[in-house]
Amino acid sequence: MVKILQLHSDFIEFRPVEKEIPSAEKCEKKIQRLEDLVVLFTCVEEGDTLQTGREAMDGVKEYLEKVKAHRILIYPYAHLSNKLASPSDALKILKEMKSYAESLGIEVHRAPFGWCKEFTLSIKGHPLAEQFRSITPGEKDKGEIVSEALKAEEKVKSYWYIMEPDGRLISVEEYDFSGHENLKKFADYEISKMRAAQRTPPHVDLMRRLELVDYEPASDPGNFRWYPKGRLIKSLIEQFVTEKVIAYGGMEVETPIMYDFEHPSLSNYLHRFPARQYILKSDDKNFFLRFSACFGQFLMLHDAQISYRQLPLRIYELTRYSFRREKSGELSGLRRLRSFTMPDVHAICADMKQAKEEFMKRFRLSIETLKGFGLDRNDYELAIRFTKSFYEENKDLIISLVKEFGKPALVEMWDERFFYFVLKWEFNFVDNLDKASALSTDQIDIENAKRYGIFYIDENGEKKVPLILHCSPSGAIERDLYAMLEKAYRDQKEGRPPMLPLWLSPTQVRIVPVADRFYAEAEKIAEEIAKCGVRVDWDDRPLTMQRKIREAEMEWIPYIVVIGQREVESGVLSVRDRRISGAGRGGEIRKMSLEELVSEIKDLTRGKPFKPLSLPMRLSKRPRFYG
RNA sequence: GCCCCGGUAGCUAAGCCCGGUUAUAGCAGCGGCCUCGUAAGCCGCAGGUCGCGGGUUCAAAUCCCGCCCGGGGCUCCA
Structure with a gap:
């Protein structure tokens, strides 16, 4: 039977290297390139006839209409069989396939027969792009589709x-x-594989609303921009994992991030998966990321x-x-x-x-x-x-x-x-x-x-x-952050306050002055806390205190400290702890000294890396990156 | 890659099906008032290549075609 591996491809490049059999066709040892075509790796077996070849092309014609392609390359490929037809029969049938396909109005190219050739191929990604067909003499192609056959191996069970x-x-x-x-x-x-309802994943809304990460339309899809808060979180995670691995003995x-496509150790491995890399051209070399x-x-x-x-x-x-x-x-x-x-x-x-x-x-x-x-x-x-x-x-x-x-x-x-x-x-x-x-x-x-x-x-x-x-x-x-955000969303849905781990929260403590006559005091306290290696900022915008608390809560800030007359007089801080009074729970306000607050944070973040937030400590000085 | 849905001000959306004055809100921004006790104070101003390109039409955010970006599905995931 005629066996055809048909691959809907963006391009193929091939070059005859050397003759494999004496009866090989004449041809030049030049690189040939074809674009936007269906490559037919074709193998003719004992017992196949010219008619088998024509039937095979009828099937190909149907396929071309389906995928809206009009160009094919018939590429003799002996590796699909262990009972090959004789070279002379095979060549006759391949030539007949070409002329018959041309009579059907298809643009046909044919790679030389009998040569050892090298090729580079880029396959399109749609479900029909990779198919295997076999056409038995005297039997019409039943459209049998053995997909996955690209690997020329049976799929493992x-x-x-x-x-x-x-x-x-x-x-x-x-x-x-x-x-x-x-x-x-x-x-x-x-x-x-179950179907999910059609909606934006919750973490995507969160990553943008919290001004962590965002899409970058000017890049390729799937390449992101990281805002200061997101960059801080990512950097802390990176540092944490690295410390863990070094402690383990790594x-x-x-x-380098790019490698020569043709490097001997890499090439045979890579050519099996030509479609999944970014390819980078530099002079006449190809690199992959x-x-x-x-x-x-x-x-x-x-x-x-x-x-x-x-x-x-x-x-x-x-x-x-x-x-x-x-x-x-x-x-x-x-x-x-x-x-x-x-x-x-x-x-x-x-x-x-x-x-x-x-x-x-x-x-x-x-x-x-x-x-x-x-x-x-x-x-x-x-x-x-x-x-x-x-x-x-x-x-x-x-x-x-x-x-x-x-x-x-x-x-x-x-x-x-x-x-x-x-x-x-x-x-x-x-x-x-x-x-x-x-x-x-x-x-x-x-x-x-x-x-x-x-x-x-x-x-x-x-x-x-x-x-x-x-x-x-x-x-x-990135996926760790995804998991944390999805988990936080689930917490929120189930009535728990959504938050990031304390050591990853961009702002750990927010100081909210009750009115602008307490700004100096607020700034002083913020600076004292900052000195202890805690990420703290203070809200100097001309807004009501309620409004500032609301916004701090929407930023998932773990500790909100309100500064007014009482605090200035007593020296005791009023701390709104997100775990007990935050996220709309309206619970107790904790009374604690600055030292107690700092040492609680230090305890809870022990063993985790610390970095300062690169944004200004005064909120009025911060630009809004999203929303 | 294919199929479906979406793209209107910095953000979130209405208007689109059924073409017709100056494109509509809320939030954010800017200016002013307010000086506040634990989740949204009030008034005003400014803000627009209606994703991009082409076509149909006297006239396009609105209809048609192509492309880009996002989401979902198919497929795939070394």
Whole structure:
């Protein structure tokens, strides 16, 4: 049967390299480029006839009408079959396909037959863009669509389970989710994909209203601008994660954000995914923007001399930025971006035993990191994915992850390995639209050390290929903020005051003078608090006190201190604590000294980084960035 | 990428279906009054390429076509 992998493409470039068979067609060894076309990787098998070829083209014609394309490239591609037709028959049929297609009014190009060729291809993203067809002699094309066949591999089968902390594995269909509603939502999202109501994600309104982050229409979609308050928060999170990873043993490095497309270690890997990078042209070279820190770190480790004594070896970079050219339709606020900041820490491990120990350490590191954002185990769900054979040999590791987590986890088991890793876990946050996204993750990679030529020398002086663990203890920083904002929104909906963790609140204390004759006193108090390393500002605008309190509440400020006659006389502060009297609760006003207030804040933010807010301390001096 | 919804002042929206004076509000901004005790004080002023480009028409925010941006869905996620 004639087999055709048909790919609706933005462009293809190909160049004949050398003849593979004596009967190869004549042609020039020049690069050819075609744009906006359907590429037909075509393979002719034993028993195919000219008629089979024509029938195949009838199917192609139909397809072209559907996707509104009119140009095709017939590209002989022997790799789709193991019972090829003879070269002379195949060539005859391919030529017939061309002339028949031309008679149907299609613009037809044909790549030379019998050559080893190289090509670069950019595939369009729509659901019909990638299809596989086979046309059996004497039978009309039934329009059979075996999508996903791009990989020329059968899609791996996934089996879904829930694993209990005691290690019991229960199939998802039979699992009783009561008491685990969030896990149910997550499992549904992963397995079936449910529809969400059509609305803007709550965190998007919040990120703008709080003047943290915003879209930047002048950039590519999914690239954001950060206002001063947002930049402060992001910077604090970055610093926090970095400190955590360094304490764990990560060596912080920095690597380039762009790489040569043709670099030998990278190219074969990349050519499998040509559509998902940003591509940058400089002179006649093509560069891609990194989508993780893997390249830079692996290239660095390739050149390093590593002894077994130094293992496990941890290397870390906070990527500002990583780039992924996600399809436009799947971008969403801070949840899915095209450029994002992600901590990426790799561990080089001597063997599986060492890898397992390291894996558990990093699992705990990730839990600790998320805790810093006020996210505990009730706020996210664990997913573990592995191959069947890995599970059978390493049940103990998988079970101890779930046990450590202390809640049932979603399990995806593959019958064979398809990716470069054998085991992967993620913490997934489920948002107010019931969408799930991964935060922390770690993987055991058994492939890339070899691909990048990373070795260590063992105790016998022999070169050994290590295992590599890939971990992001927090996931993308932007996504952490997304999770915090979505959680705050949920708090608000359920009657709790929405707020950010104290250490991340841009303003921790707001001083509100009752009238302008108390401005001097307010400023003095603000300056005293600022000296103690607390982010404080004061409201010197000509507004009523009620109005100032309202606005401070809408900014989610944790402590609001009102200064008037009473405070000046007594020296005792009246503190409106958001947790008890804020967010419309109208509760008690706390009476405390300045020292008590400062030391409470210091206690509550212990162990977390501090940075001053870069905005002026007087509100009247601040521009409004949004709204 | 495809399908659906949206884009009107800095922000949030009305007007659009059914074309016709000077495009309408609220908030924010600016000016003034008010000097206030824990979630919105009062008055005034200014503010507009109606997302961009083209077309239809005597006349377009309004109708048609193309594009850009946002949201949702499909699909995908190394």
